[in-house]
Amino acid sequence: MFREKKLNSLVKEQLDRIIFKELDILPGILLTITRIECSTNGKLAKVYVSVLPDEKFEEVFAFLKRHTKKVQYLLMKSLRIQPIPTINFVEEKTVKEAAKIEKLLEKIRKEEKNEEKE
16 A cells, blocks of 8 residues: 555656656646556556646647657656556546536525525
8 A cells, every 4th residue: 555655656746747847738728637546566557637728628638648658758767666657647527526516506605695685
């Protein structure tokens, strides 16, 4: 368990550096690596990403998929571990779901205020 957490942290730190310094993400886009889940054997890493604005997600996700081999290579060069986890980019849905819930709660609060005024 400790090894997995350490590996997740190490891979996230390196991927943050690689993606934000080595790849040219489109201007005006906020790409966030929210979390990483490495398999117990360390051979696979699910990299959860969120993109703002939401409309650009597909474009950025396709960009990341196209550059996965480059990112994988740079990760291999920066880490001194074996095996190097194979990267699999995944959409982080919890951020979108949290935003939806927040909007619904705000709508309910406004409706309650309007009912109190009447």
